[in-house]
């Protein structure tokens with residue numbers, strides 16, 4: 001695919017030819033999407049968060065439709081890191097795709113164990129550290145809701161990953177001050193941030209008169225959360241302008257993606273939109289290109305964080 005605007009981007013020391021990525025958990029390991037477009041045409045596949053051991057996920061039902069999004073309580077179902085690194089990563093690399101591996105653990109130490117296994121696997125572009133999962137050592141409170149727990153996880157990953165690949169910490173918006181958590185994980189060694197994970201929600205079933213989801217609560221994704229994501233990206237870019245952000249949350253069009261870039265994202269992940277339309281990522285990428293061109297940008301880079309610049313007399 002050739003574009004007149006330079007759409008390439010970087011997240012830490014990783015370079016990507018294009019700025020649209022899958023969102024973790026929304027395209028598994030990319031195999032389903034490969035029948036719709038060449039996986040190498042997008043920035044990278046961000047794989048479902050993988051844990052150390054195989055997992056079954058949470059009880060059913062695991063999905064609920066909402067007026068402008070969906071609620072899921074899939075949990076971190078998956079094959080475990082060893083099977084994942086042996087099967088999924090080689091398959092993706094064989095497709096010419098770039099791979100960002102997302103990891104999740106129940107303790108800070110488990111994250112370190114996962115990072116060590118990733119370090120010894122060649123070809124991975126970056127590591128996304130999903131700290132929006134429950135910490136069994138702290139009453140099941142999600143790591144990213146607590147500054148110290150967040151820092152401890154990133155610290156244990158940083159000790160293992162010596163700078164070969166960037167560490168991207170994925171944060172939850174369910175906190176009072178996201179700037180504080182962002183600063184904390186960057187101080188602890190994160191090279192970039194993924195904003196945002198799903199927003200905690202619940203649906204009550206009016207027939208059973210009880211929570212609809214087997215896991216009771218679920219994560220809200222889709223258009224409903226986009227303004228929350230744009231706000232989080234804007235707030236974090238304001239205080240950490242040099243730290244690359246992978247933005248996500250309800251992006252379904254090139255316009256939505258451009259909004260996140262202008263707020264401060266260097267790349268954009270698309271999740272829920274690709275459930276309804278498996279070619280959404282390619283459509284969004286080409287719309288983003290045309291919108292940038294129409295606004296006189298010759299590179300994506302010029303548009304990153306543009307919304308923060310003074311509106312008077314500043315050229316592109």
Ligand SMILES: Cc1cc2nc3c(=O)[nH]c(=O)nc-3n(C[C@H](O)[C@H](O)[C@H](O)COP(=O)(O)O)c2cc1C
Nearest residue numbers: 023024025049130196197221222249250270271272
């Ligand atoms: C079904 C489903 C599964 C998800 N699984 C993960 C996951 O394993 N790890 C993770 O970090 N985020 C996970 N997410 C969150 C997405 O990566 C993304 O942050 C969120 O859905 C917002 O983007 P969207 O509105 O484009 O879907 C999941 C989301 C959905 C809808």
